[in-house]
Amino acid sequence: MKNELDPGLPRHVAVVMDGNGRWAERRGLPRLAGHQAGYRAVKTLVREAGRRGIRHLTLFAFSSENWGRPADEVAALMALFLKALRREVADLHRHGIRLDFIGDRDKLSLPLRRIMEDAQRLTAANEGLMLHVAVSYGGRWDMVNAAKRLAVATARGDLDPRSIDERTLAAQFTLGAVPDPDLFIRTGGEYRISNFLLWNLAYTELYFTETLWPDFDKRAFSAALSDFAGRQRQFGQVSAARFVDYA
Ligand code: FPP
Numbered sequence: 001m002k003n004e005l006d007p008g009l010p011r012h013v014a015v016v017m018d019g020n021g022r023w024a025e026r027r028g029l030p031r032l033a034g035h036q037a038g039y040r041a042v043k044t045l046v047r048e049a050g051r052r053g054i055r056h057l058t059l060f061a062f063s064s065e066n067w068g069r070p071a072d073e074v075a076a077l078m079a080l081f082l083k084a085l086r087r088e089v090a091d092l093h094r095h096g097i098r099l100d101f102i103g104d105r106d107k108l109s110l111p112l113r114r115i116m117e118d119a120q121r122l123t124a125a126n127e128g129l130m131l132h133v134a135v136s137y138g139g140r141w142d143m144v145n146a147a148k149r150l151a152v153a154t155a156r157g158d159l160d161p162r163s164i165d166e167r168t169l170a171a172q173f174t175l176g177a178v179p180d181p182d183l184f185i186r187t188g189g190e191y192r193i194s195n196f197l198l199w200n201l202a203y204t205e206l207y208f209t210e211t212l213w214p215d216f217d218k219r220a221f222s223a224a225l226s227d228f229a230g231r232q233r234q235f236g237q238v239s240a241a242r243f244v245d246y247a
Contacts, residue, residue, distance in 0.1 A: 008229035010182035012056035013049065014204070016196055017042070018188030019212030032076045037214035039084055048221050050097060050129040056178055057131050060196050064104065064138030081135065082112050089119045096128030102174040103137030132175065139198030146172035146199075173199055180204060183228045187213045187220075205231045 017038055024034030042059065049057045062077060069077075092099060101116040108116075116135075149172045153159035159168075170176055180200045186192070189210040193201060207224050209216075 006053065009052060009225065010054060010205075010228055012058070012179050012181045013054055013183045013185065014058040014060075014181035014197055014201070015045070016060045016184075016186040016188075016194060017213040017216075018186060018190055020214060022188065023212040023214045031073060032080075034214060035077060035080055039080060041214050041216050042084075043088075044217060045221060046092070046097070046129070046131060048218055050095060052225070054129060056181075057129060058102075058134060058175070058181065058197065059132070060134045060137065060194075062103070062135045062137070063195060064136060064141050065195065067107065067136070078109060078112060082109075082115065085112075085115045085119060089115070089122065092119075092131070093123050093126065096126045098123045098126040098128065098130045100130060100132045101135055102132055102142075103135045104141055105136070107136045130178070132178070134196070137174075138195045139193075140195055142173050142197070143199060145174070146176075170199065175200055182233075183207060183224065185209070185224050187211050187216050203233070203235050205233065 020034035020038040021031045022034070023037060024031050027033070045059075046057065061081065066077070067074060089099070099116075099119045099122075101120065105113050105116070112135075146169060150159065150164060150169065154161045175197065180202070181197065181204045184193075184196075184201055184204045185207045187209055189208070189212075191208050205228055207227055209220065209224070211220050
């Protein structure tokens with residue numbers, strides 16, 4: 001759905017931040033330097049999204065599949081997330097940003113889980129941009145969880161299986177209470193969804209750019225938003241008269 005403040009502005013933007021490794025390798029630097037530069041690009045994007053009045057920003061920081069990377073890179077990324085949260089949460093809170101983490105928390109370290117829970121609690125009443133950070137997240141994991149929740153509810157007798165419809169299932173996803181992304185951005189020149197928000201991206205406008213994530217600056221974001229503003233959204237119909245929105 002279009003944003004109430006500006007009809008050409010997406011209400012929810014979802015981003016696959018790809019290309020950190022290549023950015024570093026092209027400079028003869030270790031991959032971690034690419035992730036650190038990626039962290040700076042995240043800060044720019046969050047600031048810009050908030051300034052423009054975007055309501056939801058969902059960032060794919062670490063996928064279920066990323067656990068298969070070399071152990072030292074996984075450890076360095078986890079350390080970077082912890083450091084970034086320790087450094088940024090108070091400032092994000094001051095700017096009215098609400099933090100939300102989606103993904104399989106059971107796989108994360110205790111300090112990381114704690115800081116995520118504390119950040120969610122601290123910022124829960126904020127009314128600015130809602131920043132959803134996907135860590136240890138996979139769209140299929142999200143679907144399996146949703147199916148399990150419905151199965152448990154039916155087994156307990158709390159839910160009649162014949163009453164299950166799209167709305168019932170949609171509500172079980174980690175972003176069940178959030179409008180679906182209007183715009184999906186993937187940097188780094190790959191043309192894939194890579195197991196991101198599989199259910200939620202059904203009618204999302206897709207935008208791919210060759211720009212590597214650390215180079216995705218204010219101008220690059222503006223270009224993506226301008227492209228979105230020019231799209232005709234039809235949601236499977238003949239005009240944008242209706243939109244699919246379960247939230
Ligand atoms: C993909 O690039 C990027 C990641 C797996 C990590 C994303 C992490 C950040 C942007 C850093 C900080 C984020 C937060 C939220 C504090 P890649 O390594 O797959 O790059 P490549 O395709 O060039 O190898």
